[in-house]
Amino acid sequence: MLRQLIILLPLLVLFSLGGCERSKDWVAGCCGDAPAVSPTPALAQANQLQDAETAYDRGDYQRALKIWQPLADQGNPVAQRWVGELYDLGDGGLRTDKAEAVKWYQKALKTWQLLADRGDAEAQRWIGEMYDGGYGVKQDYAEALKWWRKAADQGYAPAQHSIGMLYNIGFGAKRDYAEAAKWFRKAADQGYAPAQMQIGNMYESGEGVKRDYAEAMKWFRKAADQGATWASVRAQMQIGEFYMDGRGVQQNYSEAFKWLSKAVDQGDRWGGVDLGRLYEYGRGVKQDYARAYMLFWIGSAEDYDRCSMEAHRLIPKMTPEQIAEGKRLIKEWLPKRGEIPASEALTKDVP
Numbered sequence: 001m002l003r004q005l006i007i008l009l010p011l012l013v014l015f016s017l018g019g020c021e022r023s024k025d026w027v028a029g030c031c032g033d034a035p036a037v038s039p040t041p042a043l044a045q046a047n048q049l050q051d052a053e054t055a056y057d058r059g060d061y062q063r064a065l066k067i068w069q070p071l072a073d074q075g076n077p078v079a080q081r082w083v084g085e086l087y088d089l090g091d092g093g094l095r096t097d098k099a100e101a102v103k104w105y106q107k108a109l110k111t112w113q114l115l116a117d118r119g120d121a122e123a124q125r126w127i128g129e130m131y132d133g134g135y136g137v138k139q140d141y142a143e144a145l146k147w148w149r150k151a152a153d154q155g156y157a158p159a160q161h162s163i164g165m166l167y168n169i170g171f172g173a174k175r176d177y178a179e180a181a182k183w184f185r186k187a188a189d190q191g192y193a194p195a196q197m198q199i200g201n202m203y204e205s206g207e208g209v210k211r212d213y214a215e216a217m218k219w220f221r222k223a224a225d226q227g228a229t230w231a232s233v234r235a236q237m238q239i240g241e242f243y244m245d246g247r248g249v250q251q252n253y254s255e256a257f258k259w260l261s262k263a264v265d266q267g268d269r270w271g272g273v274d275l276g277r278l279y280e281y282g283r284g285v286k287q288d289y290a291r292a293y294m295l296f297w298i299g300s301a302e303d304y305d306r307c308s309m310e311a312h313r314l315i316p317k318m319t320p321e322q323i324a325e326g327k328r329l330i331k332e333w334l335p336k337r338g339e340i341p342a343s344e345a346l347t348k349d350v351p
Contacts, residue, residue, distance in 0.1 A: 045071060049078055050229075056082070057230045058267035065092035077108035077126070084108065084135060105136025116147070121156035124148070128162060132171075141172025152183070157192035160184075164198060168208075177208030188219065194231040196223035200238065204247075213248030224259075228266050237263035237271035244274055253284030264295065272299035273310060280314060289318045293326035298333060 052067035065086055071079035084104030090096035109130055115123035128147035131140045145166060151159030164183035167176045181202050187195030200219035203212045220242070223235035240260035243252045260275040276295030279288045293314055299307035315323065 045076060052082065054228055061086060061092035065094070072104065075111070077111040080104045080108040081126070081130070081135065102136050105130065109136055121151040121154040121159065124151040125156060125159040125162065128159065141166065145172045157187040157190040157195065160187040161192055161195040161198070164195065168198070177202065181208035193223040193226040193229050193235070197231040197235045200235065213242065217242055217248040233263050233266045233268045237268050240271060241274055253278060257284035269299045272296065273307060276310065289314060290322045290325035290329060293318065293323070294329040294333065297330055
C-alpha cells in the first residue's frame with residue numbers, strides 16, 4: 001500500500017488526465033471563437049497528442065516537446081497546456097520560465113473557457129485540471145471539483161475519474177474511499193482505463209470496497225487491454241505482480257515474466273525491480289544477473305534507495321564480465337526510454 005501511495009501522489013495529475021484518449025473534433029486546433037474542424041485532422045492530432053504523452057511518461061521530454069510545440073503554435077489547447085508545463089518545470093531542454101509557462105497555460109484556458117461555457121464536458125474537465133494543478137490560475141481544489149462535477153453530470157468518464165481521485169487522496173474534499181470507488185466505478189464501467197486501474201487498486205487494498213484479489217485482477221485486465229496508455233501499462237505491471245505473488249490467480253512465474261516485461265518495455269520502471277528478481281533467481285526466465293542489475297538500476301528513477309539496495313545486494317554475486325554487461329545494457333536502454341536522474345549515482349558505486 002505504501003508504494004501505491006508513493007505512485008499515486010506525483011501521478012495525480014497524469015492519471016487524472018488519463019492520456020490523450022480524446023475523440024472530440026475540437027482537439028485538432030480550436031482557437032479564438034472555436035470554429036468546427038474536420039474529423040481527419042482531429043484524428044491525426046489526437047494520435048500525435050497520444051504519442052507525445054507516451055514519450056512524456058517515459059521521460060523523453062524532448063520528443064514530447066517536438067510534437068507538442070507545433071500543435072501549440074496552431075492553437076491546440078491540450079498541446080499548449082503541456083508546453084506550459086515543460087516551461088514550468090524546465091523539461092525538454094527548455095529553461096525554466098514561469099512567465100512563459102503562464103502564457104501557454106492562459107492560451108489553453110481561453111479556448112477551454114469558451115467551450116466550457118457552451119457546455120462542452122471535455123473543456124469543463126480540463127479547466128478542472130488547471131485549477132487542480134494551479135496551472136495558470138491559483139490552485140483551488142473546490143473550483144476544480146465544481147468544473148469536474150459539471151462534466152461528470154454529463155456522464156463524462158474522465159471527469160468522473162478525476163472526482164474519484166480527489167476523494168481518494170482527500171484534496172478538495174474529505175477523504176472518502178467509498179465515494180472514490182463510486183466515481184471510479186462510474187468511469188470504469190464506461191471503459192476508461194485510468195479508472196479501471198484505480199478500481200482494481202481499491203479491490204487490491206480493500207479501501208472503499210471489500211478486498212477481492214480476483215476482482216482486482218479482472219479490472220487490471222480490462223485496463224491492460226487498452227494499449228500503451230500510462231494506466232494500461234501500470235495495470236500490466238500489477239497483473240505481473242499478482243502472478244508473481246499468486247494473488248487472485250495461481251502463482252505463475254512465466255506469466256509474471258510476460259506481463260512485467262510488457263510493462264517495462266513500455267517504460268514502467270516500477271516493474272523493473274520485480275522483473276529483475278525473476279532474472280536474478282531464474283524464475284520464469286533463464287537466470288541473468290546482468291539483466292537483473294540493469295532492471296534494478298532503471299527502477300532507481302522511481303525509488304532510488306530501494307532499487308540501489310537491490311543492485312548493490314546483487315553485485316557480490318556478479319563476475320566483472322557480468323557487471324560490464326549490465327553497464328552496457330543500461331547504456332543501451334537509456335536512449336530508448338529517456339534519461340534517468342539517478343543514473344550516475346548508481347553506476348559510480350559499482351566496483
